[in-house]
Amino acid sequence: MLRSAAKNYRNVVVIVNPNEYNEVLKELREKDGELSDKTRERLAVDAFAHTARYDTIISNYLRGMFHGEEFPDSLSLTYKKIQNLRYGANPHQKAAFYGEDIKEPSITNARKLWGKELSYNNILDLGASLEVVKEFENPTCVIVKHTSPIGVATAERIFDAYKLAHQTDPISEFGGIVALNREVDADTAREMSKVFLDAIIAPKRKRTYVC
Structure with missing residues (x-):
């Protein structure tokens, strides 16, 4: 039914994302019950994307359950956009992150x-x-630069793990990424602040945070 409605988007409005309700209602009120072609087209595309993702999930699940194919003849993947990125592999390139x-x-x-x-x-x-x-x-610290680990260390405390990982290659750490498998305490934060880091990733109450 969603696909049928999307095919007939000039006469039918189909909404698959509840977050769209307010915007659609606002436009309907402002335009005496009408929606622009641009809005109708966008909503139709969203509907087709929604059903395509749904079909892909089902087909992949059934293929694995019925056939157990390790490498099927065709492979369909579906990802959601998580965020736009500051730039791509190089500063002049645009990029987005999907997962x-x-x-x-x-x-x-x-x-x-x-x-x-x-x-x-x-x-x-x-x-x-x-x-x-x-x-x-x-407690472990991993320091990465350009996808290559430049320091990995474990210790009884996360502070000591960071210190050991840092000592592996303190010069290359500049502008790198630090990953910890424990919460960042004040001492570790102060120690890491002595070096310019692009980002730190660590757990906090069973969630993962980047800063």
Whole structure:
């Protein structure tokens, strides 16, 4: 029904996102019950994207359940935009970050607390550092620069883990990413503030935060 309505967008308005309700109602009131072609077209595209994502999720699930194919002949993927990025691989390039719903700690569900918008390279380094630090149970610090770990250390305290990781290559750490698998305490924060870092990623009450 959603697809049928979207195909007939010139005569039918289809809304798949409740966040659109207020804007659509506002336009209807302002234009005596009419919607612009631009709004109708945008809502139709949203409807097709919504049903396409739904169909992709179902087909992938059933393929795995019925056939168990490791490498199917065709592969459909669907991602949601998480945010626009400050720039792409280079400052003159535009970029956006897309991801899928993931339950475990991931860069896709991390919450930014403070600072400038992230870049493509920030996302790569944050993701790489987080995946490495997740491999450890003891207090651990991972420092990454250009997707390569330049310092990894574990200790009894997260402060000591950072100090050890920092000592691995204190020069290359400049402008890098620090990942911790423990909450950032005041002592560790003060120590990290001595170096210019692009971002820090760490847990806080079972959530992952970037700052």
